[in-house]
Amino acid sequence: MKVTAEHNERIANMKFFSVYPHYVTKVEKKGRTVEELHEVITWLTGFDDEKIQEMIDRKVTFKTFFEEATLHPNAPLIKGVICGYRIEEIDNELTRKTRYLDKLIDELAKGRKMEKILRVPKK
Incomplete structure (x- = not known):
C-alpha cells in the first residue's frame, strides 16, 4: 500500500493524547499493563513516565511528539506490516516513526515477550 501525502499529513496532525487511551x-x-505500555514507549522515544504524561497534558500532535523524542538506535529493526503498510517501505520519517510505535504496541497486545519487542540482541 502506498503512503500518500494526505495520509502523512493526517498522521502528523493526530493528537497523541487522543490515541493514548486506545493504546491503553x-x-x-x-x-498487559500500562507499565508495559510505558516501557515500550520509553524504549522507542526516550520519554519517562513524567514526559509521557506531559505530552498527554500538552495535547501534542504526533509531529511534536516525535520531534521531542530521541528514537532508540535499534528502532530500524522494527519491520513488518502494520495498518496495511510495510514499515520498512514507508519513506516519510514521521509516518514511519508512528508506525514503529503502532507495531510495538501491537506486539505487546499480541503477547510477545518484552525482550523481543524491545529488540534486545541475542547473546
Missing part, C-alpha cells in the same frame, strides 16, 4: 485499552484488553 488495547494492551489491557489482552492482559
